[in-house]
Amino acid sequence: MDKINVHLLGRPYVELNGKRMNFPYKKAEGFFYYLCVKKNATREEIIYVLWGSDNENVGRKNLREAVYQIKKLMGKEILVTEGHTGISLNPDYMPVIDWDKVGEGYIPDSEEEVFLSHFHIKNCYEFEEWVSSMQEQYNEYIIKAVRSRLHEADKVKDVNQIQKYGNILIKRDPYNEELYKEIMEIYAAGGNYNMAIKLYYDLEKILAEDLGVEPSGEITGLFHRIFNVKGNVAQTGESWNVSFVGRTQEIYMISQCISGAGQRGKPQCVAIAGEEGVGKTALLNKVAQMVKGYQRVTLHAACYPEEKEYFLRPWNDIFWEIEQCVENGIFESSLIQEERQQIRQLLKGAASDGGEALHQPSFQSIERITIEMCRKITQRYKMVLFLDDVQWMDTMSFQLLTRLLLTVGTENILFICTYDKNSDQAVTEAFERLIRQDLIRILVIEPFNRLETEELLHKYLPQLNQEEKDKIYEMSEGNGFFLMEMINLIKEKGFTLEISPKANHVIKARLAGLPEIENEVLNCMSVFPEKIAIEELELLLPELDRLSLIRILEKLQERYLIKESLVGWNIYYEFVHRVFREYIYDRQSMGQRRIYHHMLAEYYENQGKT
Known part of the structure; x- marks a missing residue:
């Protein structure tokens, strides 16, 4: 049997046993290519596509001639006539057609491949329309497949693959600003700011040269935002900070929230959550550095556990920084002169009460004056508040912060804060109104993989x-x-x-204040180098019933000191960090450790005998 290969992608041609075939005329060639795609078609359909301008009799005659020429060229078995109505390729003599491999997920080897490239039939408009529709379908297949590969590459942050598939998409749709925007954001989220900036310049050039227009304000705004992020998160000349390395995606997402370029379309506050030591404060400091490029006034406050019972303590720092802004000429002294004096008098009165709770009228006055002061400032300047460790912030400070955001609006004032995810429930409850109105985004940062x-x-x-x-x-x-x-x-x-002395102090502080029974459970767990089953803990803690032990373990999980894991149908417990286990094991006396080891050895020995 003869082997026929049909190439429809790129410049079309047909090979018979490895030798290129020459068709006698264009319409016969076009007729064959049409059948190679359709596999079967009615005579009326073929006549309409290729001889639509002729009358019916002439069209039928031309079709018969084309069928004859194809059979003469490739063998009479190549085509099958279906009565007087249809014509099809012979399924028993089917040629190998490259178009047959095209479908969802298809990506061409060559970026220049186009369906029936440079193949035209003079004055055959219906055929040209069909070719155009097939080229559009072919392009859609490719774009869908390439876009899927692009997103897969983005998930694993493979820059080379992102660049490869991004370039394919842009070559196929060179004036699509939404496409440029999408790829620029992928680059920027991965920290490849220079590649995102270059892409914008490429768009600017092609629009100017080919269409005589400039990029839209939206994508230009994205360009400026990326340029600002790049300029303010550079590590050059700074002392290295492991906690911040690799947080490019997080800082870019925060930049979207600040500028209002996220899904919400309006600026959002950000709460950065994570375990202790994961790098929350380092990220907060980098964001503060980045915000300088947005021409916003930044105010800072840190919250501490020993100050949690002092009402509005973080706001004292904010008010002090506002005073510094006035002294440094950032604000005009007259802008908020009256409010500053009123705040000073109210806070002085609260301090003279000996640390007791503010009376309701006093708090309402501070709230009213603070909101009015911030409203006046934000008529001329945008503001961002940076608050570290808000899990230690008092209830009144949360109330004032929420009220301020709801009244003045995130378009004028934002806050970026951090908190220990150990306090996730308390903090999210405090921000409940802001979360409900989508005014704040919770960003959980994880340890490095x-x-x-x-x-x-x-x-x-x-x-x-x-x-x-x-x-x-x-x-x-x-x-x-x-x-x-x-x-x-x-x-x-x-x-x-x-474990370094500094790390020891951090762990000691983390464990400080735990109830004695929780410390005892941790001591028992530290005897085991890996996972531990609840039955083994019960052996070392015979005075505890299972329900009480489970409650203690749940409490330790809530404190993010231990975690639960499932192996098959069995539940095991282990420390969140191995350094916790090492510290807790080392802090115990040698005698206590020996007792635990002796109890376990005796238990396992008895188990072996049975």
Whole structure:
């Protein structure tokens, strides 16, 4: 049987047993290509597409001639006539057609491939319309497949693949600003600011040269935002900070919230949540640095556990910074002169009460004056408040912050804050009204994964082997603070898995204030190097019934000290960070540890006998 290969992608041609065939005339060639796509068609359909301008008799005659020429060229078996109505390719003599592999998920090997490229039939408008529709369908297949690959590459942050598929999309739709915007945002979210900026310049050039127009205000605004982020998050010349490395996606998302370029379409506040040491404050400081490029007035306050019972303590810092803005000439002294005096008098009166709660009229007065003061400021300047560790903020401060946002609006004033996810429920309840009205976005930042940790270790400790990197990851669990402390200690002493004095103080503070029974459960858990079943804990804590033990374990999970894992149908418990286990184990006396080990050894020995 003869082997026929039909190439419809790019410049079309047909090979018979490896030799190119020459058609006697264009319409016969077009007729064959049409059948190669359709596989079967009615005579009326073919006549309309190729000989639509002729009368019916002439059209039928021309079709018969075309059928004869195709059979003469490729063999009479190639076509099958279906009575007097239809014509089809012979399924038993089907040629190999490259179009048959086109469908959803198809991406061409060559970017220049176009369906029936440069193939035209003079004065055959119906055929040209059909070719155009097929080219459009072909393009849609490719764009859909390439866009899917682009998003897959974005998920794993493969810059080379993002660039490859982004370029394919742009070549196929070079004037589509929405496409440029999408790819620019993908680049920027991955920290590839220069590539995003270059893409904008490419768009600007092609629009000017081909269409004589400029990019829209929307994409120009995106360009300026990316340019600003790039200029303000650069690490050059700064002391290195592991906690911030790799947070490009988070900082770009925050820039979207500040500028109102996110899904909501309006500015949003941001609450950065995460475990202790994950890098929340480092990210907050970088955002504060970035906001300088937005020409906004920034005010800062930090919250501390020992000040939680002092009403409006963080706002004292905010008011003090407003005073500094006046002294430094950022605000005109006359702009808020009256409100500043009133605030000073009210706070002085509250302080003279000996730390007691503010009376309701006093708080209402402070609230009213603060809102009026911020309203006056935001008529001329946009403001951003930066609040660190708001889990330690008092109830009145939360109320004032919420009221201010709801009254003045996020278009004029925003806040960016951090909080320990150990206090997630309390903080989200305090922000309930803002969350309900979509005025705040919660951004949870996670510890570094194994790959990110290895990249950081390769950058700062390139001498480490794979086994040492694995041990550091297992010890730190990707926590930025612990990782940074371990890197500093290894730089000083050589490879070690010691816990630094600074890390010891942090863990000690984290465990301070735990009830005695919770500490006892942690002590028992630390005896086990890996996961522990509840039955094993019951062995070391015989005075506790199972229900009480489960409640204690749940409490420790809420404090993010331990976590629960399921292996098959069995539930196990383990420390969130290995450094917690090491610290708790080392703090116990040798005698206490020996008692636990003896109890376990006796239990396992008896188990072995039975």
